[in-house]
Amino acid sequence: MKQKAYQVVFPATLVLVMVVFLSAIFFVNANLSFAAEGSKKSSAVARPSAVAYTEARIKELQSTLKITEAQQELWNNLVQVMRENAKDMDAFTKERAENAKPMNALEHMKLHSQITEAHLAQLNKLIPPFEAFYNSMSDQQKNITDIIFRTGKYGKQKRK
Numbered sequence: 001m002k003q004k005a006y007q008v009v010f011p012a013t014l015v016l017v018m019v020v021f022l023s024a025i026f027f028v029n030a031n032l033s034f035a036a037e038g039s040k041k042s043s044a045v046a047r048p049s050a051v052a053y054t055e056a057r058i059k060e061l062q063s064t065l066k067i068t069e070a071q072q073e074l075w076n077n078l079v080q081v082m083r084e085n086a087k088d089m090d091a092f093t094k095e096r097a098e099n100a101k102p103m104n105a106l107e108h109m110k111l112h113s114q115i116t117e118a119h120l121a122q123l124n125k126l127i128p129p130f131e132a133f134y135n136s137m138s139d140q141q142k143n144i145t146d147i148i149f150r151t152g153k154y155g156k157q158k159r160k
Contacts, residue, residue: 049086049090049093050085050086050087050089050090050093051083051086051087051090053086054082054083054085054086055083055086057082058079058082058083061148062075064144064148065137065141065144065145066141070136071133071136071137074129074132074133074136075133077129077132077133078126078129078130078132078133080129081125081126081129082126084125085122085125085126088118088122089118089122092115092118096111
């Protein structure tokens with residue numbers, strides 16, 4: 001009986017270890033070109049700040065959703081949390097960049113865990129004002145919002 005349990009537990013444990021290992025490889029942002037350290041681009045150049053991205057997204061959503069006078073206070077509450085979250089993420093990113101040092105695989109995993117926890121905390125902070133705002137929307141606004149969340153855009157045509 002113990003041998004049968006071992007025959008099931010060992011392969012399951014092996015599969016779990018392999019999944020964790022492969023996840024670490026795929027999710028860790030590793031730069032494998034060690035010889036090209038001097039030509040490494042700054043992440044600040046590659047991506048806009050969270051604040052800039054959030055402001056652009058707020059402007060886009062506001063024009064797309066056509067927020068009514070009655071919804072304005074709920075919208076302002078939502079936007080305030082979005083801006084706070086963006087500032088927090090920029091501060092986290094800036095702190096990380098200032099304290100940059102070569103990291104081993106374990107340190108990379110811990111960093112990604114911290115980022116994930118920060119995103120989760122921000123999402124939990126964002127859900128209540130978003131829910132209140134979403135519940136105040138017309139059916140047309142909800143439909144537009146659902147499309148934006150599903151596709152990332154609304155009403156944008158590709159131009160050739």
